[in-house]
Amino acid sequence: xxxxxxxxxxxxxxxxxxxxxxxxxxxxxxxxxxxxxxxxxxxxxxxxxxxxxxxxxxxxxxxxxxxxxxxxxxxxxxxxxxxxxxxxxxxxxxxxxxxxxxxxxxxxxxxxxxxxxxxxxxxxxxxxxxxxxxxxxxxxxxxxxxxxxxxxxxxxxxxxxxxxxxxxxxxxxxxxxxxxxxxxxxxxxxxxxxxxxxxxxxxxxxxxxxxxxxxxxxxxxxxxxxxxxxxxxxxxxxxxxxxxxxxxxxxxxxxxxxxxxxxxxxxxxxxxxxxxxxxxxxxxxxxxxxxxxxxxxxxxxxxxxxxxxxx
Numbered sequence: 597x598x599x600x601x602x603x604x605x606x607x608x609x610x611x612x613x614x615x616x617x618x619x620x621x622x623x624x625x626x627x628x629x630x631x632x633x634x635x636x637x638x639x640x641x642x643x644x645x646x647x648x649x650x651x652x653x654x655x656x657x658x659x660x661x662x663x664x665x666x667x668x669x670x671x672x673x674x675x676x677x678x679x680x681x682x683x684x685x686x687x688x689x690x691x692x693x694x695x696x697x698x699x700x701x702x703x704x705x706x707x708x709x710x711x712x713x714x715x716x717x718x719x720x721x722x723x724x725x726x727x728x729x730x731x732x733x734x735x736x737x738x739x740x741x742x743x744x745x746x747x748x749x750x751x752x753x754x755x756x757x758x759x760x761x762x763x764x765x766x767x768x769x770x771x772x773x774x775x776x777x778x779x780x781x782x783x784x785x786x787x788x789x790x791x792x793x794x795x796x797x798x799x800x801x802x803x804x805x806x807x808x809x810x811x812x813x814x815x816x817x818x819x820x821x822x823x824x825x826x827x828x829x830x831x832x833x834x835x836x837x838x839x840x841x842x843x844x845x846x847x848x849x850x851x852x853x854x855x856x857x858x859x860x861x862x863x864x865x866x867x868x869x870x871x872x873x874x875x876x877x878x879x880x881x882x883x884x885x886x887x888x889x890x891x892x893x894x895x896x897x898x899x900x901x902x903x904x905x906x907x
């Protein structure tokens with residue numbers, strides 16, 4: 597009797613637990629399994645179309661495009677690929693070869709694609725509304741895809757294009773860059789595939805493999821948009837949200853740790869630094885190179901060439 601009783605009790609508990617799980621869970625599109633309802637509900641890309649003004653009902657985010665944010669907006673772009681669109685940020689500029697490098701999300705494409713200079717070039721398009729100033733109309737550029745990754749926690753891509761102006765850019769922060777809880781950050785993206793805008797968000801925490809923000813949560817079209825500190829460092833990539841309509845949910849971002857790992861995996865280490873300064877390493881114990889113990893090396897511009905002093 598006791599055995600039957602415990603079996604029935606166990607069955608009832610399983611049914612109740614299962615019902616609770618089903619009603620409070622959903623099938624997460626990125627991690628490919630059931631997840632809590634309050635977790636990520638969307639990867640906010642949109643079907644690509646001609647840019648249009650977006651109006652969301654009960655919308656709390658107010659897009660900011662005034663002159664105060666022109667530097668941010670000039671480094672922010674729309675990415676068009678495979679009939680969909682997301683957002684991206686210029687994070688590096690090679691002034692010698694005139695390549696502007698953009699970091700974005702990976703789920704604009706399916707699967708994973710590793711960088712190899714011998715690969716057949718994959719194409720995308722970059723759309724911008726700003727350079728040194730606001731353009732009269734959007735401008736489109738052909739772009740090359742270097743890599744993309746769709747794994748949870750590593751949603752990231754890198755593409756490049758040749759601009760017809762010297763672009764502003766925001767270098768990727770160091771892997772150990774510290775954010776303070778409540779710190780305001782600049783969230784950039786293209787709601788509904790429309791013109792890029794700046795939103796103020798606040799850093800909440802690192803949760804698992806994600807960086808979490810509150811206020812002005814991402815909406816469709818802002819996947820791949822950058823998170824920029826007031827000091828000018830790129831610190832995260834938008835990939836998901838818990839609320840696609842009102843902007844009152846939380847934002848999910850790929851953090852610096854993952855960004856560094858995926859760039860290193862693709863052997864694109866040189867893009868992780870702004871390549872402007874080089875602090876030489878001095879071996880004070882080397883008898884051939886004696887330096888005073890109080891000697892302090894100073895940063896030297898890599899791009900400067902002083903060879904003409906020898907002529």
